[in-house]
Amino acid sequence: MSGKTHPVKDPAKSAAFWHLWRWPIVMGLLSATGLLTALVSDGGWGDWWSWVGLGVPVVVMAWFAWVPGKPQVCRKS
Amino acid sequence: MTTMSRKEKAPMSSRRIKAWSWVHKWSSLVCTVFMLLLCLTGLPLIFHHEIGHLLGTEVEAPDLPRDTPRASLDKVMEVAQALHPGKVPMFALHEIDDDRFWYVTLGDTPLSDVGNKTVAVDARTAAVLAQPRFDEGFMYVMLKLHVDLFAGLAGKLFLGFMGLLLLVAIVSGVVLYSPFMRKLDFGEVRQTRSRAKWLDLHNLLGIVTLVWAFTVGATGMVNTWADLIIKYWQYDQLSALLAPYQGQKPPAQLASVQQAAASATALAPEMKMAFIAFPGTSFSSPHHYTVFLRGKEPFNSRLLKPVLVDAGTNVLTASPPLPWYLTALLVSQPLHFGDYGGMPMQIIWALLDIATIIVLGSGLYLWLGRRNPAKAGKAASPGKADKPAPAGITPEPHAARRETTGGAA
Numbered sequence: 001m002s003g004k005t006h007p008v009k010d011p012a013k014s015a016a017f018w019h020l021w022r023w024p025i026v027m028g029l030l031s032a033t034g035l036l037t038a039l040v041s042d043g044g045w046g047d048w049w050s051w052v053g054l055g056v057p058v059v060v061m062a063w064f065a066w067v068p069g070k071p072q073v074c075r076k077s
Numbered sequence: 078m079t080t081m082s083r084k085e086k087a088p089m090s091s092r093r094i095k096a097w098s099w100v101h102k103w104s105s106l107v108c109t110v111f112m113l114l115l116c117l118t119g120l121p122l123i124f125h126h127e128i129g130h131l132l133g134t135e136v137e138a139p140d141l142p143r144d145t146p147r148a149s150l151d152k153v154m155e156v157a158q159a160l161h162p163g164k165v166p167m168f169a170l171h172e173i174d175d176d177r178f179w180y181v182t183l184g185d186t187p188l189s190d191v192g193n194k195t196v197a198v199d200a201r202t203a204a205v206l207a208q209p210r211f212d213e214g215f216m217y218v219m220l221k222l223h224v225d226l227f228a229g230l231a232g233k234l235f236l237g238f239m240g241l242l243l244l245v246a247i248v249s250g251v252v253l254y255s256p257f258m259r260k261l262d263f264g265e266v267r268q269t270r271s272r273a274k275w276l277d278l279h280n281l282l283g284i285v286t287l288v289w290a291f292t293v294g295a296t297g298m299v300n301t302w303a304d305l306i307i308k309y310w311q312y313d314q315l316s317a318l319l320a321p322y323q324g325q326k327p328p329a330q331l332a333s334v335q336q337a338a339a340s341a342t343a344l345a346p347e348m349k350m351a352f353i354a355f356p357g358t359s360f361s362s363p364h365h366y367t368v369f370l371r372g373k374e375p376f377n378s379r380l381l382k383p384v385l386v387d388a389g390t391n392v393l394t395a396s397p398p399l400p401w402y403l404t405a406l407l408v409s410q411p412l413h414f415g416d417y418g419g420m421p422m423q424i425i426w427a428l429l430d431i432a433t434i435i436v437l438g439s440g441l442y443l444w445l446g447r448r449n450p451a452k453a454g455k456a457a458s459p460g461k462a463d464k465p466a467p468a469g470i471t472p473e474p475h476a477a478r479r480e481t482t483g484g485a486a
Contacts, residue, residue: 016259019262020259022263023263023264024254024263024287027285027288028287031286031287031288031289031292035288035289035292035412038417038418038422039375039376039408039411039412039417040375041375041376042374042375043419046375046418047418047419047422050418051418051421051422051425054422054425055421057285057286057289058425058428058432060264060285061285061286061432064264064265064266065266065281065282
């Protein structure tokens with residue numbers, strides 16, 4: 001966009017951006033394609049992809065919510 | 078240059094975080110209770126066909142050979158009306174995936190809201206299959222709570238406004254994701270303190286369900302405007318077509334609805350029947366049968382083509398193309414219901430719904446904890462009850478500053 005005014009991109013900033021947003025963007029793209037493909041297909045690949053696209057985010061949530069190694073004992077009240 | 082502008086923007090960013098936090102807090106606080114209600118009542122509605130099947134309230138048409146001739150619609154209406162003498166016909170419709178029977182809706186007037194009767198009539202034999210009650214039972218209560226809180230149009234519009242607040246909460250939540258998650262890896266859920274854990278879960282589930290929740294929220298909001306959109310369609314598209322009927326009384330004797338349906342389907346043989354709106358109903362005019370046809374392909378089966386047929390003479394009046402706002406409404410419905418990708422999609426829809434409930438609940442928990450710092454501190458780590466705001470669960474303004482300028486540049 002404005003490459004001329006900022007000829008040198010700060011690599012640290014860019015790395016930080018991708019560190020933060022890479023997986024949310026992947027999750028968003030998966031969900032979006034999952035929502036759309038089933039709309040234009042009937043029982044075929046579109047349905048299959050919608051199950052993958054919307055299912056992977058569900059699995060990811062479950063994984064991080066329950067499966068992570070728990071180094072510290074969770075002190076539940 | 079870059080350093081300068083970064084420095085100039087620095088205090089602004091900190092203020093920006095505060096402003097977005099304020100927006101996030103209040104937009105979610107106002108809508109959270111209603112969103113919890115919508116998520117909970119929506120859960121059984123995802124499976125309404127399956128639940129209806131289990132409860133035996135789902136209409137099941139008998140299997141007959143595919144080439145069984147279809148009964149005349151005039152006969153179907155006659156059979157239905159014989160069960161409820163004195164009521165007038167409002168609609169005759171097919172389920173989207175089952176044209177073996179008609180749902181016939183009858184009411185005291187074409188526009189009546191209460192006391193309507195539905196009769197399911199076999200489309201081949203004109204036998205009465207069932208007289209389903211859509212105004213009682215568990216699913217009815219769920220539906221009404223979900224759609225309008227038993228408060229009609231006002232309830233719908235109110236819930237639509239709550240939906241708008243949800244969208245604001247989602248957008249502001251995404252903006253706040255970066256300052257809060259700056260120091261953490263994606264999916265990291267700190268197990269040290271109860272509050273930190275719930276904050277991390279809130280952020281994780283919130284960001285992962287983002288696109289789905291925004292889609293379901295936005296399409297739900299659009300659905301609350303359905304009544305108004307249809308009213309506008311009448312005004313926008315039908316008033317011109319009705320000009321020649323100015324000063325005429327609606328036909329006293331209705332012409333054959335079977336013929337009306339036949340001339341409509343002849344106009345677009347590549348389409349199939351969705352429903353027929355009888356004269357005077359909200360989907361028609363006082364002078365017409367409006368036959369709504371739908372496409373046969375998955376991508377156009379949700380899109381309707383209205384065909385207006387004079388209800389007195391059976392002359393084909395017009396087939397105005399579907400305006401964009403009705404297209405938007407029709408496309409937004411499956412995206413809200415999650416009923417277009419088979420049972421696996423319904424299950425995923427339910428799981429995403431539950432994830433959203435956790436996002437709402439954890440948000441509420443975090444806010445309550447902040448309101449009662451003593452209590453929250455006790456819950457988080459006994460013995461440190463005096464610590465008001467545990468470190469590590471506040472945003473990193475410095476990091477956020479870099480992020481926001483990075484995003485803006």
